[in-house]
Structures are given as structure tokens and as C-alpha cells.
Amino acid sequence: MINNSQIQPILNNLGLDQLEINCYLALIKKSPQKASELAKKFETPKATVLTALYRLADHFGIIKRSRQKNSFLFWVEETNDLLHYARRRHQESLDSERLIEQLVPELRSMMNLDAAKPQISYYEGKEGLKQAFEKVLEEADEIIGYGSNEDDVKYLPELYPHYYERRVKKKIPVKAIIPATDFNIQSFSNNTKELRTAHFVPKEFNYPIQVNIFKHTTIFYSFEESFALVIKSRPIADCLKMIFGLAFVKAGELNKHSHC
Numbered sequence: 001m002i003n004n005s006q007i008q009p010i011l012n013n014l015g016l017d018q019l020e021i022n023c024y025l026a027l028i029k030k031s032p033q034k035a036s037e038l039a040k041k042f043e044t045p046k047a048t049v050l051t052a053l054y055r056l057a058d059h060f061g062i063i064k065r066s067r068q069k070n071s072f073l074f075w076v077e078e079t080n081d082l083l084h085y086a087r088r089r090h091q092e093s094l095d096s097e098r099l100i101e102q103l104v105p106e107l108r109s110m111m112n113l114d115a116a117k118p119q120i121s122y123y124e125g126k127e128g129l130k131q132a133f134e135k136v137l138e139e140a141d142e143i144i145g146y147g148s149n150e151d152d153v154k155y156l157p158e159l160y161p162h163y164y165e166r167r168v169k170k171k172i173p174v175k176a177i178i179p180a181t182d183f184n185i186q187s188f189s190n191n192t193k194e195l196r197t198a199h200f201v202p203k204e205f206n207y208p209i210q211v212n213i214f215k216h217t218t219i220f221y222s223f224e225e226s227f228a229l230v231i232k233s234r235p236i237a238d239c240l241k242m243i244f245g246l247a248f249v250k251a252g253e254l255n256k257h258s259h260c
Contacts, residue, residue: 007025008021011024014060014082014085014086014089015060015089016056016060017052019042019044019048019049019052020052020055020056020060022042023038023042023049023052023053023056023074024056024062024063024076026038026041027063027074027075027076028076028079031074031075031076032066032073032074032075033073033074033075034071034072034073034074035049035050035053035071035072035074036071038053038074050072053065053072053074056074057074060082060085061081061084061085062076062081062082062085063075063076063077063081064076064077118231118232118233118236119230119231119232119233120229120230120231120232121229121230121232122227122228122229122230123227123228123229123230124226124227125226125227126155126156126226128226128227128228129155129156129221129223129226129227129228130156130159131228132219132221132228132230133156133159133163133221135217135219135230136172136212136214136219137163137166137167137170137172139214139215139217140172140212140214140215140217141172141214141215142172142173142174142175142214143167143172143173143174143175143176143212143213143214144174144175144176144212144213144214144241144244145174145175145176145177145210145211145212145213145244146176146177146178146209146210146211146244146247147176147178147209147210147211147212147221148178148179148181148183148184148206148207148208148210149178149183149184149187149188150181150183150184150187150206151208151210151223152210153183153187154223155208155223155226164194167194167195168193168194168195171195172195173195173196173197174194174195174196174197174198175196175197175198175244175248176196176197176198176199177198177199177200177201177244177247177248177251178198178199178200178201179200179201179202179203179204179205179206179207180200180201180202180203181203181206184200185200199248199251199252199254199255200251200254200255201251201254202254208222208223208224209221209222209223210223211240213237213240213241213244214237215237216232216233216234216237217230217231217232217237218230218231218233218236218237218240219231
């Protein structure tokens, strides 16, 4: 049950300003009314009140108006009109989000990445680490990297396992070199389902650092120091991809000849 003190914040969240809220609630209690009556009630110029009433009628569609001689009468016909407006606004927001999702790759493709200077961003603290991980899901089409799931879960337990589920839903594959700790071996038993191609290396190579490379971006995560460093540079990303490729082949050979 919503009490009176909650009504104004809800209406304000829908986009109504204070005068519009006052006029709407006044018409809820008594309809119809003229703008002059409401202007007198709120000690506000009639022209200002009329502007608020026209917005309630034309933009929000939550009150009605009708001409009577030389003035207008305003009234609330159906309180469900407020719900109808909220639903229209929600749908418009969803439509805008879908359009922006289509627009962002187009805008990104227009960027002159070859001519641009390298971009370096620093993310600090747990929230910063989370932001860096979210950046991967937003931009990557494939992830190449080194790291331990054990560190992910230890330092950012709130992200997992939902992070993997979201990555799979976006159809982003991973090619990874992973230290062969007991935790990691157990965690990475669903490589095919989780779109992951992985080779293990001896657990002595386990270290609380993770590296993700995708497109022209490289992200270094330092869990113990609680920060992430994001470098957007094609030469750096390409160089690290080549180094990773060599390491991945060697890790595959290790897997064939040992159990790490």
C-alpha cells in the first residue's frame, strides 16, 4: 500500500514537475476545474498553470480538457491513464536501448583507430575491477587471455557464475591459458558449454593477475592490488596476441605429456 508521502516522488520519477504534480492531484480530488481556479489555489500566474495543464493533457495524456465559452475545463477522466503513460514510456525506453545497441558498433567502426593515440584507463577498487570486466562483455567478440577462475571467485564472488552465463549468452568465445590448481580443473570442466578453449599450465604459474585481450584492447587485472589497467592500442594487442599464440601452443604440448 502506497502512502501519501510516496505519491509525489513516484509522479516526479515519471517526469512531472512540482506544479504538474500539484495540478494533477488537485484535479484528482476535484474535477473539472479551470486554470484560473488552480492558479488562485497555488498562487501561481494563470499562464504558468496553463502550461502545466497543457503538458498533463498533451504530453502525458493523463488529464482531459474541453473548451467552455472563453476558457478550458480540465479534469481527470481515468486514473489508469497514468499507468498507460508509464507503459508507453517504458516501451519507448526499450526501443531507444535497442536502437543505441545497433548504433554503438556503427559509431565505433567510424573511429580512426590507426590514427588515434593509445588510450590508457585506470580502474581502482572492487567496483573498478567490475567495470573493467563489464567492458569486456560490452566490446569483445572473442577473448584471449591468461588467468585463474580461482582468483575471480575469491576477489569478485558477486560476479560469478553469472558473468560466464552472460558471456555465453552474448556468444563470446574464450581462448585461455589457465594454472592447473584443483579449483580451476574442477571449474573448467564445461569448456564446450561455456565456449572456452583452454590449456592448463603447472599450478606454480598461478598468480593473482589476469590478462584479457580482445580486438585492439588489452586489460590487466591485479586482484591483490585491486585495480585494472585498460590499454587500447592495436600494436600492443597484436603483439600480445602473437606471444599468447606461442604460449598457447606450448601449453597444449605440456597438456599432452603431463597432467600439470
